[in-house]
Amino acid sequence: PSIPPLARGGVGGVGGEGNKPIYRFPPDRRTLFAYDILILGDVPRSFFSDAQLRDIQRFVEERGGSLLVIVGDKHLPWEYRHTPLADVFPVVFSDAREEVNSEEEFRLELTTDGKLNPMMLLADTPEESERIWRQLPGVFWCAVAQRTKPGATVLAVHPERKLPLMVVQPVGAGKCFMSLTDSTWRWRYRVGDKHFYRFWGQVVRSLIPRELPSDNRFAKVGTDRTRYRVGERVLIRARLLDGNFFPVKNREVTATVKREGGAPMTVRLERTPVSLGTFAGEFLIEREGKYVVAIASPAQPNVQAVAHFIAESSSLELDEPQLNEPLLKQIAAVSGGRYLTPRDAYTLPALIKSQPLKVVRQFESDLWSAPLPLLLFALLLTTEWVLRKRKGLL
16 A cells, blocks of 8 residues: 555644544654554655654653564565664564565464464454464465564464464563565455454554553552461552653652552652662552552652552461361361261262152142042032933922
């Protein structure tokens, strides 16, 4: 398809499709970070400035947005190999251009991970989905990656050379999905948009950042689990950004933990070396109940994120799993039972008293279908007729 004015760098035009007109690439970091997903096709490298490419990288790694990349045979990925965008890609491309140009079409083959991934399901059942994938029209071209990065998940490969064709990977706080072929439009053959729209719709939905109801783009907080026992430690993780979507650079921040009906307490979270703007800290649970963790970005104190978890009392059975024979014998004596070891299990059938089994069966039948009442009714009528006849009453 032709490149619209937006992709060619123009500012005019109708603003593309959708309910929100977009006339150009976001001019600054704050505007870009207001989006959730960025879709990048075979766009020339010259379309972006170096600062914009760094902003795209931060959009994924720090903002937690998603980048959907569809490679092409002209510009991408070849012109982006030594740019900040290459750090976001889930695969590594060699300096020499490598691609597959086949005279015969080849179909995408799902990997084991691909068969289990919801974005690759083309039907309501996995079996029907695999059948559709085997029947989809093939493609003739794909880009060749040198290798996949650690942590990347390959969803589809070349059927013979096993080259990665669709790959997804978490990158910092976000994700990147890459299709190494640009010919999925061929799936429209004879069926229209049925499979094409379903596939790309599922990919987009899977890439949408999962914002918790109380979270926002500037503050996120969560715990490693949602249920704990008294005496366990809770790990709190938070990601904080300022008003311009830059990571908060504080060495530590404070989260508030409050138990339902109790007084609030503060927990110190220290900056982690893994990713800018992320913090982590622990605290010990001393009482059971429902807890709420709340935190706000120091640069956005009015914007707060919260997380919930439940603490339960300890279980004696789980805390002391070893055999307590005296206690078991005591329980058996009080309840009128018997304590048996595995060696005595063969005596169990003899200890079960045999009791006669009484079975009660109840049958119902309609009066008009029962012969005896009918005969009695007929006899009464006949007797009455005979007596009336003899008395001259007829």
